[in-house]
Amino acid sequence: MRAVLLLEISQLWRRLGGVRGVLLIAALAAAGTLIPMRAGAAIFDPVYMTGYALIAAFFSGTYAIQAWAGPEESAWLDTLDGAGPSDIEVLQAKSLAATAYGFAAWMVIFAASLAALAPAAGGFRLPPWPVAAALAVFAAALSAASANSAALIAVRFGALAQARQAFRLALWFVLLAAIIGTGVYPGLFASLATERTFVLALICLAAALGCAAALTGWLVLRSLADRRISLSINP
Numbered sequence: 096m097r098a099v100l101l102l103e104i105s106q107l108w109r110r111l112g113g114v115r116g117v118l119l120i121a122a123l124a125a126a127g128t129l130i131p132m133r134a135g136a137a138i139f140d141p142v143y144m145t146g147y148a149l150i151a152a153f154f155s156g157t158y159a160i161q162a163w164a165g166p167e168e169s170a171w172l173d174t175l176d177g178a179g180p181s182d183i184e185v186l187q188a189k190s191l192a193a194t195a196y197g198f199a200a201w202m203v204i205f206a207a208s209l210a211a212l213a214p215a216a217g218g219f220r221l222p223p224w225p226v227a228a229a230l231a232v233f234a235a236a237l238s239a240a241s242a243n244s245a246a247l248i249a250v251r252f253g254a255l256a257q258a259r260q261a262f263r264l265a266l267w268f269v270l271l272a273a274i275i276g277t278g279v280y281p282g283l284f285a286s287l288a289t290e291r292t293f294v295l296a297l298i299c300l301a302a303a304l305g306c307a308a309a310l311t312g313w314l315v316l317r318s319l320a321d322r323r324i325s326l327s328i329n330p
Contacts, residue, residue: 103189104192139222144226151201152238159241163249172250186312233301
């Protein structure tokens with residue numbers, strides 16, 4: 096795993112998309128400051144804070160697509176044998192790198208938004224520590240689930256452009272379902288108005304996302320094995 100993780104670190108700039116990737120994070124951080132400037136302390140509402148966490152899913156998934164579906168990466172995965180790292184080591188390293196990237200992007204953009212609120216709030220203000228801790232756990236679990244889901248899409252599609260398009264489409268449908276769900280059940284977030292219920296909901300969601308990450312990771316391993324069998328039968 097260590098060798099694959101070091102390889103991921105060496106490829107980090109390319110995975111991020113170079114200058115364009117850095118500018119994207121900077122642009123989203125700048126755009127995120129508009130919300131607290133307009134909403135003020137309402138940014139600490141469960142809807143806003145949960146929405147910010149979705150940033151982690153976008154960035155971790157985008158990284159994972161680059162890490163799994165690029166032509167060089169795909170060819171390397173197909174030629175792995177017993178002498179190199181195992182599939183599970185590759186999965187662990189790539190998922191860790193993608194999860195860390197998504198989590199870091201969320202932290203940067205959310206922190207920029209909180210910093211924009213500081214002048215009006217009389218200083219830099221954080222959510223209550225139980226909420227902040229639960230948000231961090233939720234964002235990390237969401238990032239991991241997105242990373243492994245994107246990896247599964249990349250392994251199944253193979254081509255980088257197709258995998259990227261499929262991931263964005265899947266993420267769009269998830270976001271759309273969430274928006275429709277809050278519209279159909281307007282009391283969903285109202286029931287999370289208290290700190291205790293919000294923290295409990297985030298922890299439960301994080302646990303569910305952790306299970307989803309484990310399941311999609313297992314499916315990635317199965318897909319890699321099936322693809323190699325198919326290549327060996329049809330050279």
